[in-house]
Each structure stands twice: as structure tokens, then as C-alpha cells.
Amino acid sequence: MRMASFHSRSSNSNGNHPASSFSLLLLFLLLASVSASGTVAKAISQPTTCNFDRGPVVPTTPLVTFLERVQETALATFEQKDFDPKLYVDLSLKSNLSTIVTAFHKLPRNATGSVLVPDFKEFLHEYFDGVGDDLVYAEPPDFVPEPDGFLPKVKNPQVRAWALEVHALWKNLSRRVSGSVLNRPEFHTLLPLPRPFVIPGSRGLLASKMYMTAKAIVTNLISLIDTYGYVLNCARAYCTNRSAMVYDIYNRTGDLDLVKKALPALLKEHQFWNSGIHKVNIQEDHCRNHTLSRYYAMWNKPRPESSTIDKVHASKLLNAYEKEQFYRELASTAESGWGFSTRWMRNTSDFTTLAITSILLVDLNIFILKMELDIASMAQIVGDNRIAESFLKAAQARKQAINSIFWNEEKGQCNNAFASNFVPIWIDLFNSGTFLTVGRHFNT
Ligand SMILES: *[C@@H]1O[C@H](CO)[C@@H](O)[C@H](O)[C@H]1NC(C)=O
Numbered sequence: 001m002r003m004a005s006f007h008s009r010s011s012n013s014n015g016n017h018p019a020s021s022f023s024l025l026l027l028f029l030l031l032a033s034v035s036a037s038g039t040v041a042k043a044i045s046q047p048t049t050c051n052f053d054r055g056p057v058v059p060t061t062p063l064v065t066f067l068e069r070v071q072e073t074a075l076a077t078f079e080q081k082d083f084d085p086k087l088y089v090d091l092s093l094k095s096n097l098s099t100i101v102t103a104f105h106k107l108p109r110n111a112t113g114s115v116l117v118p119d120f121k122e123f124l125h126e127y128f129d130g131v132g133d134d135l136v137y138a139e140p141p142d143f144v145p146e147p148d149g150f151l152p153k154v155k156n157p158q159v160r161a162w163a164l165e166v167h168a169l170w171k172n173l174s175r176r177v178s179g180s181v182l183n184r185p186e187f188h189t190l191l192p193l194p195r196p197f198v199i200p201g202s203r204g205l206l207a208s209k210m211y212m213t214a215k216a217i218v219t220n221l222i223s224l225i226d227t228y229g230y231v232l233n234c235a236r237a238y239c240t241n242r243s244a245m246v247y248d249i250y251n252r253t254g255d256l257d258l259v260k261k262a263l264p265a266l267l268k269e270h271q272f273w274n275s276g277i278h279k280v281n282i283q284e285d286h287c288r289n290h291t292l293s294r295y296y297a298m299w300n301k302p303r304p305e306s307s308t309i310d311k312v313h314a315s316k317l318l319n320a321y322e323k324e325q326f327y328r329e330l331a332s333t334a335e336s337g338w339g340f341s342t343r344w345m346r347n348t349s350d351f352t353t354l355a356i357t358s359i360l361l362v363d364l365n366i367f368i369l370k371m372e373l374d375i376a377s378m379a380q381i382v383g384d385n386r387i388a389e390s391f392l393k394a395a396q397a398r399k400q401a402i403n404s405i406f407w408n409e410e411k412g413q414c415n416n417a418f419a420s421n422f423v424p425i426w427i428d429l430f431n432s433g434t435f436l437t438v439g440r441h442f443n444t
């Protein structure tokens with residue numbers, strides 16, 4: 001949720017400072033809660049004729065740009081051994097940016113651009129607050145050690161005791177953005193979320209009967225969609241699953257207001273995945289056309305939190321266009337939540353051939369299909385039949401597209417035994433035992 005790291009919260013964060021450990025913990029829990037995921041993909045053939053990267057880019061802020069320069073100076077000064085790139089883009093300012101930029105320019109440097117270690121440490125200490133100060137503990141108001149009706153089916157006392165211990169973690173995991181972020185958002189790369197939050201999501205919270213906390217999370221996500229049109233760095237399972245979160249909370253609490261509030265945001269987010277660069281039209285062999293969605297980060301520069309590392313990888317590429325394209329692939333892979341893997345490379349021994357924007361992932365499309373069905377149900381709940389009908393149609397079309405694009409009738413099985421083969425079973429639209437496959441190339 002950090003402006004500066006929206007492309008790779010889940011990727012190579014190797015820091016061991018509090019904020020980093022916190023996000024790694026969250027990531028761990030997140031992955032633990034996403035039981036069924038993985039990918040089957042199709043390659044989109046890349047146009048080879050254009051000589052510049054045409055894709056959209058979300059402009060970065062002067063603060064992030066400056067922190068990247070601080071990061072580069074830190075690398076030159078501390079050298080690899082004492083250097084965690086993400087640390088620097090998470091710093092928050094003690095005074096206004098122009099004051100700090102001036103002080104930064106005044107630092108004495110030698111020919112290699114490095115500053116003496118003590119000078120640089122003093123500069124950091126004087127002008128920046130510690131990483132992690134911008135998130136503070138928030139006691140969840142709806143936490144009780146043993147909620148009424150908690151896991152009624154679990155009878156074994158040892159298992160129950162363990163489940164209650166896990167349940168107790170909610171209390172420790174709850175955070176809110178500190179007052180200083182809300183008062184001076186321009187001093188922080190952390191986004192000013194209005195409500196406290198616990199990641200990961202609402203499913204466990206509902207089991208723990210923590211409806212207020214679950215609603216607060218959804219409200220935060222809605223506020224991000226209202227502001228940015230989509231949720232930064234949160235493009236994958238947990239995130240495209242917001243519609244299910246809203247629907248589930250409604251199911252347990254009957255909170256019609258929440259549905260009314262969430263619906264416009266969900267429509268906006270659906271639009272994000274089904275327009276512009278995220279939308280892919282595919283012409284099937286027998287004249288039939290389909291539309292699916294792909295990952296495509298709005299970014300074609302080094303990822304701020306690891307820009308020094310990204311630049312080293314890109315240095316073997318010859319021209320600016322190739323570099324930009326590579327940076328976009330890096331950001332898109334991070335956005336997808338998938339780790340960097342040879343699965344996304346055209347040449348498995350060459351990291352710079354990363355090409356996830358050219359691959360259609362079945363899991364993303366399954367999640368969007370689920371979103372379409374949830375939106376249809378919620379539109380019905382609030383009495384908007386026009387939206388309900390159009391989303392049922394959209395869901396049918398996507399289901400057909402998924403069936404004909406990813407399912408390989410000849411083989412009746414998948415080329416790769418990834419967990420995502422089970423995502424369709426998870427949403428219960430396809431038969432168990434169904435496998436998906438990597439298939440034909442097509443043009444965007
Ligand atoms: C999405 O939400 C539904 C309902 O809350 C849940 O059953 C499902 O496991 C969630 N999926 C993921 C990938 O988190």
C-alpha cells in the first residue's frame with residue numbers, strides 16, 4: 001500500500017527492518033490464505049515493429065523520485081553489504097521536501113558520487129523518520145478472545161485451542177496509518193488509508209466474527225479505488241477477491257449500505273481490468289472472438305524499492321526501448337504476485353527476456369469471472385437489474401473464452417502441474433478433474 005512500492009510489495013524485499021518484516025509476515029499469511037493458486041498461460045505474440053514503449057505510465061511523485069536518488073547515493077556510500085534498497089523509498093520526511101533536497105545537494109561527495117559514511121548517516125538521521133513509524137498498532141474494537149459460535153464444527157480441544165491462538169493473532173496484526181501520515185501525506189510514501197486494517201483479508205475475520213474489522217478493510221480498499229481507479233500493488237487473488245469479501249460480509253451482516261457503497265468501486269475496478277491495455281482481444285480459429293484480461297503494470301522504469309538492482313539487470317540491454325520494456329515486465333510480474341520465475345521468460349537462461357505482459361494467465365481471468373458474478377448478485381440485491389444482467393452476460397462470455405482458450409481438448413490435460421489448475425474448481429464453475437492448458441499464440 002506504499003506509493004513507492006506498489007509494483008513489488010510481494011517481490012524481492014530483502015530488508016530486515018520492522019516494516020519489511022511486517023510486510024513479509026503479511027505476505028506469508030496472505031499466501032497461506034490463498035490455498036488454490038497458480039497459473040496456466042498463453043503467450044501473446046509481441047509486436048516487433050514498434051521501437052518505443054507505448055504503454056501507459058502512472059507518473060511518480062517528486063518524493064519518490066528524490067528517494068530513489070537517496071537510494072542510489074546510499075548504494076554508492078554503503079556499498080552492497082549494508083544496503084537494502086527498499087528501506088530508502090519507505091523513508092518519511094521530517095521537514096518539507098525542498099529543505100531536504102537542498103541539504104542533500106550540499107553533502108560533500110567524491111568523484112564516484114559517494115558521501116562519507118558518517119556524513120550520510122547524519123543526513124538520514126536529521127531529515128528522515130524511521131521506517132515503520134508511519135504504521136501504528138490499532139486495537140481492533142470487535143476482537144474477543146473466544147467469540148460466540150466460533151468454529152462450531154471443530155470439537156477436538158487441542159485443535160480448538162490452536163485455532164483460538166491463531167484467532168488471537170488478529171489482535172496483534174491490526175494496524176492503522178499514523179496521524180502524521182494523515183496530517184502530512186506529502187511527507188510519506190505510505191498511502192493515507194482512512195481505516196485500520198489487517199491483511200490478509202476478511203475470510204478469517206468472518207470466521208472470527210470480526211465484522212467491523214472486515215468492513216474497515218473493505219472500506220480502505222474502496223477508498224483506494226475511489227482515488228486511483230484500482231488498488232495499487234494489489235492486483236492478484238486477494239485483491240481481485242474484494243467483490244467476494246463484500247458479498248460475504250453482506251451475507252453475514254445484511255449490511256445493505258456496504259453493498260451500495262462498494263458497488264461503484266467494484267464497477268470501476270472491473271473497468272480497469274477490462275479496458276485499455278489490460279484488455280486482450282483474441283480471435284479463435286473458427287472466427288469466434290473473445291476478450292480476456294492480462295497483467296500490465298502502469299510503469300516502465302526501475303521499481304523504486306529496488307531500482308539499483310533493476311538497473312544492474314537492465315544494463316545488458318542495449319537501448320532505452322528495451323530497457324523500458326524490461327522494466328515494465330519486472331513491474332508487471334511483481335504486480336501479478338507471482339515470483340520471478342523461468343515460466344515468465346522467453347529464454348529461461350536470460351532474465352531480461354521476462355515477458356509476463358505477453359502471457360494470458362488463467363487465474364487472473366478466473367478471479368475476474370468471479371468478480372463479474374459477485375457484481376451481478378450485488379446489483380440484484382440493490383435492485384439494479386440492468387447492471388445485474390449485463391454482468392451475468394459478461395460472466396458467460398468470459399467463461400466461454402476461458403473454456404475455449406485454456407482448455408485443450410486433444411490432450412485433456414495441462415502441460416504444467418501448477419496449483420492454479422484448481423482455481424476453476426474453487427469457484428465451482430467447472431468440474432473437478434478439469435485441467436487447463438497452454439495453447440496457441442495470438443495477437444493483441
Ligand atoms: C475469495 O473469497 C471467497 C469468499 O470470501 C473465499 O471462499 C475464497 O477462498 C477467496 N479466495 C481467495 C483466493 O482468497
Ligand SMILES: *[C@@H]1O[C@H](CO)[C@@H](O)[C@H](O)[C@H]1NC(C)=O
Binds near residue numbers: 095098
Ligand atoms: C520549507 O521549509 C523551510 C524551512 O522550514 C521554509 O523556509 C520553506 O518556506 C518551506 N517551503 C515550503 C514549500 O513549505
Ligand SMILES: *[C@@H]1O[C@H](CO)[C@@H](O)[C@H](O)[C@H]1NC(C)=O
Binds near residue numbers: 076111112114
Ligand atoms: C570515494 O569514496 C569511496 C567510499 O568512501 C571510496 O571507496 C573511494 O575510494 C572514494 N573515491 C575517491 C576518488 O575519493
Ligand SMILES: *[C@@H]1O[C@H](CO)[C@@H](O)[C@H](O)[C@H]1NC(C)=O
Binds near residue numbers: 172
Ligand atoms: C501479541 O501481542 C502481545 C501483547 O503485545 C504479546 O505479548 C505477544 O507476544 C504477541 N504475540 C505475537 C505472536 O506476536
Ligand SMILES: *[C@@H]1O[C@H](CO)[C@@H](O)[C@H](O)[C@H]1NC(C)=O
Binds near residue numbers: 250251252254
Ligand atoms: C447467505 O448465504 C447462504 C448460503 O449461500 C444463503 O442461504 C443465505 O440466504 C444468504 N443470506 C443472505 C442474507 O444473503
Ligand SMILES: *[C@@H]1O[C@H](CO)[C@@H](O)[C@H](O)[C@H]1NC(C)=O
Binds near residue numbers: 288
Ligand atoms: C473478430 O475480430 C476480427 C478482427 O477485429 C473481425 O475482423 C471479425 O469480424 C470478428 N469476428 C466476429 C465473429 O465477430
Ligand SMILES: *[C@@H]1O[C@H](CO)[C@@H](O)[C@H](O)[C@H]1NC(C)=O
Binds near residue numbers: 347348349350
Ligand atoms: C538464451 O540466453 C543465453 C544466456 O544469455 C544465451 O547464451 C542463449 O543464446 C539464449 N538462447 C536463445 C535461443 O536466444
